Amino acid sequence: MSKFDFCPWLFWDHATEEDRRAQESHLTALRARIDLDAAEKVFVSPLAAVYADSLRMGDHCYIAAHAYVTDDIVMGSDCTVNPYAVVRGNVVLGDAVRIGAHTSLLGFNHGTEPDRPVFRQPITSKGIRIGDDVWIGSNVVVLDGVTIGDHAIVGAGAVVTKDVAAWAMVAGNPARPIRDRRTTAAPSTPRDVEGSLGDFAGRARSQAEAVLARCWTGDRYLDRPGAQPTVRAWCDAVEIADLLLGGPPPTPAREEVVAFLRDRQDPATGLVPELGATGTPELEGVTAYHVLCVGYALDLLGTGFRHPVHAIAELGSQELIALLDGLDWARGAWTAGSLVDTIGTGLYRNLAFGVSGEVETLYGWLLTRCRQTHGMWGEPDSDSGWLMVVNGFYRLTRGTFAQFGLPLPYPERAVDTVLTQSRDPRYFGPGTGNACNVLDVIHPLWLLGRQTRYRRAEGEAWARENLVRAVNAWQDGAGFGFTLSGDAGLQGTEMWLAIIWLLADYLGVSGALGYRPRGIHRPEPAVTFPGR
Structure with a gap:
C-alpha cells in the first residue's frame, strides 16, 4: 500500500522509478487477466477490484484503491474513479469525468417478474453514458439507462434515475436540477438581494414619469414610440403609474383615462374591442384579454365597467361545459387557459352587477379535468414541450x-x-426568455407555494437567478422590453415590474421594492367564496 493508492493524482509527478516499475508490473498482470487497453499515462491501484471483461483507459486516467470495476468500461482522457467507487455494467465516460468516492455507476439491472426470486431473474443492461467535463460527487448512485450530458455536475448523495441535461447542476433523491451551470449566481445573502431591489425600485420610481411620457403622443398611449395605438397601452400605463407613482398617470387627467376606457365597452356584449375594430366583438384574442386589463385598470382608477360582461353572463351551464370541452387542450393549452382566465374574470366582474353566473359549473369542470399525473390541464407536445401547458396553467x-x-x-x-x-x-x-415565459413560471410557483413547500429550494434558486437578470435589464428612461434585451415598452415594463415583485415575494424580500401589484397581478384574491 502507498499514498498513490488513495491519492493517485500524485502519481505522475511524485512516483519514484521503483513506484513506476511496480505500476507497470501491475498493469501487465491486468492485461494478462482482462482485456485492458490503456494509454501510456494511467494508474490502477493494486488495491482496486478490477474484474472487467474489457477496460479502455485514456491518458491521465486513474482507478483508486478499493474501487470495484466490472463488465465493459470505457474511460476517455483525464477520468478519475476515486476510492470505494463502483463502476459496473456497460459504462462509457467521456473526457475529464470525475467520479467521487463511494459513488456507484450501475449500468445493469435485474428483472422483476413475480414468477421467480430476484436472484434468478435475468440481468438487463441499457448502459450508462457520461459526457465530457462531468463532476459526480461522493456517495452518488447513477442507475442503468441514464445519460449525463457534457459539463453537468451531480451533487453528493444524489440518486440519478433520469437523464441529466448538459450544463445542469443536479442534487437530491431522486436527483433534480438546481440550476444551469452557465448562469450567474445570485447575490449570496438576503441583504444583498434586498439592497439591489431597493436600488432598482428607487431608480424605476424616479424615471416613471419619463417612461410614461415617452409613450404618450398627446392624445393617446402607445406601447412604445412608433407602435400602433391599443387599448392595452392605456391599461399598462395605469398599472405602471399605480406601481411606481402610487396613483393615476400624470397625463392625461384621471377623468379622461376613465372616460376613454369605460367608453370602449360594447353595451350589448360587455366586451371591449380593439381600437379601430368593427363588427360585434367576440370572446377571443385581445378582446378577451381586455376583460382583464381594462377591468383592473378601472379598479385602480376607482371605478369599473358600465355594463356586465354579457358574453359570459349569458353562458348557461351546458353551454359553458360545451365551450370548455371544445377547446383544443391537446395542442393549444395556452389559448384554452387564457379563455378560462377571461371567463373567470368575467364571472368576477359580473358579481358587481348582481349576476352570479356559472361559477360552480366552471370549477366543477376544472376540478374533474385536471390531470392527476402532472397537476395541469392539457398535455405537452413534441415541438414546445411543456411551454403551452405551463403558460396555459x-x-x-x-x-x-x-x-x-x-x-x-x-x-x-x-x-x-x-x-x-x-x-x-x-x-x-443566457440570451433567452421573455416576460410571458418567466411570469408563467413564477406566478404558479408563488401561488402553489401558498399550499406547499415541496421542492421550495429549487424554486428559490430559479427565482434568484431570474430576479438578478430582471433588475439588471431596466433601460433608463424607457423601462423594460418584453424580452429583456428588446425595445422597451409599456407592456414589458408593466409585466416585469409585476414579475420582479412575484420573484422577490417568493424569496421573502418583496418589501424592499416599496410597491405591491394591485391590478391584474394582485396577490390577494379579488373575491372569496363563503366559508373560505
Missing part, C-alpha cells in the same frame, strides 16, 4: 383559483411540471 389559475382564493388540486405534481418547464434551455438561460 398560469392564465387559467390566475383568473380562477387565484382570483377566487381557492386551493389548487395536486399542487406537488404541478410544482414538478413547472420546475421541469423552468429548466428547458429553449426558454430559459
Whole structure:
C-alpha cells in the first residue's frame, strides 16, 4: 500500500522509478487477466477490484484503491474513479469525468417478474453514458439507462434515475436540477438581494414619469414610440403609474383615462374591442384579454365597467361545459387557459352587477379535468414541450383559483411540471426568455407555494437567478422590453415590474421594492367564496 493508492493524482509527478516499475508490473498482470487497453499515462491501484471483461483507459486516467470495476468500461482522457467507487455494467465516460468516492455507476439491472426470486431473474443492461467535463460527487448512485450530458455536475448523495441535461447542476433523491451551470449566481445573502431591489425600485420610481411620457403622443398611449395605438397601452400605463407613482398617470387627467376606457365597452356584449375594430366583438384574442386589463385598470382608477360582461353572463351551464370541452387542450393549452382566465374574470366582474353566473359549473369542470399525473390541464407536445401547458396553467389559475382564493388540486405534481418547464434551455438561460415565459413560471410557483413547500429550494434558486437578470435589464428612461434585451415598452415594463415583485415575494424580500401589484397581478384574491 502507498499514498498513490488513495491519492493517485500524485502519481505522475511524485512516483519514484521503483513506484513506476511496480505500476507497470501491475498493469501487465491486468492485461494478462482482462482485456485492458490503456494509454501510456494511467494508474490502477493494486488495491482496486478490477474484474472487467474489457477496460479502455485514456491518458491521465486513474482507478483508486478499493474501487470495484466490472463488465465493459470505457474511460476517455483525464477520468478519475476515486476510492470505494463502483463502476459496473456497460459504462462509457467521456473526457475529464470525475467520479467521487463511494459513488456507484450501475449500468445493469435485474428483472422483476413475480414468477421467480430476484436472484434468478435475468440481468438487463441499457448502459450508462457520461459526457465530457462531468463532476459526480461522493456517495452518488447513477442507475442503468441514464445519460449525463457534457459539463453537468451531480451533487453528493444524489440518486440519478433520469437523464441529466448538459450544463445542469443536479442534487437530491431522486436527483433534480438546481440550476444551469452557465448562469450567474445570485447575490449570496438576503441583504444583498434586498439592497439591489431597493436600488432598482428607487431608480424605476424616479424615471416613471419619463417612461410614461415617452409613450404618450398627446392624445393617446402607445406601447412604445412608433407602435400602433391599443387599448392595452392605456391599461399598462395605469398599472405602471399605480406601481411606481402610487396613483393615476400624470397625463392625461384621471377623468379622461376613465372616460376613454369605460367608453370602449360594447353595451350589448360587455366586451371591449380593439381600437379601430368593427363588427360585434367576440370572446377571443385581445378582446378577451381586455376583460382583464381594462377591468383592473378601472379598479385602480376607482371605478369599473358600465355594463356586465354579457358574453359570459349569458353562458348557461351546458353551454359553458360545451365551450370548455371544445377547446383544443391537446395542442393549444395556452389559448384554452387564457379563455378560462377571461371567463373567470368575467364571472368576477359580473358579481358587481348582481349576476352570479356559472361559477360552480366552471370549477366543477376544472376540478374533474385536471390531470392527476402532472397537476395541469392539457398535455405537452413534441415541438414546445411543456411551454403551452405551463403558460396555459398560469392564465387559467390566475383568473380562477387565484382570483377566487381557492386551493389548487395536486399542487406537488404541478410544482414538478413547472420546475421541469423552468429548466428547458429553449426558454430559459443566457440570451433567452421573455416576460410571458418567466411570469408563467413564477406566478404558479408563488401561488402553489401558498399550499406547499415541496421542492421550495429549487424554486428559490430559479427565482434568484431570474430576479438578478430582471433588475439588471431596466433601460433608463424607457423601462423594460418584453424580452429583456428588446425595445422597451409599456407592456414589458408593466409585466416585469409585476414579475420582479412575484420573484422577490417568493424569496421573502418583496418589501424592499416599496410597491405591491394591485391590478391584474394582485396577490390577494379579488373575491372569496363563503366559508373560505
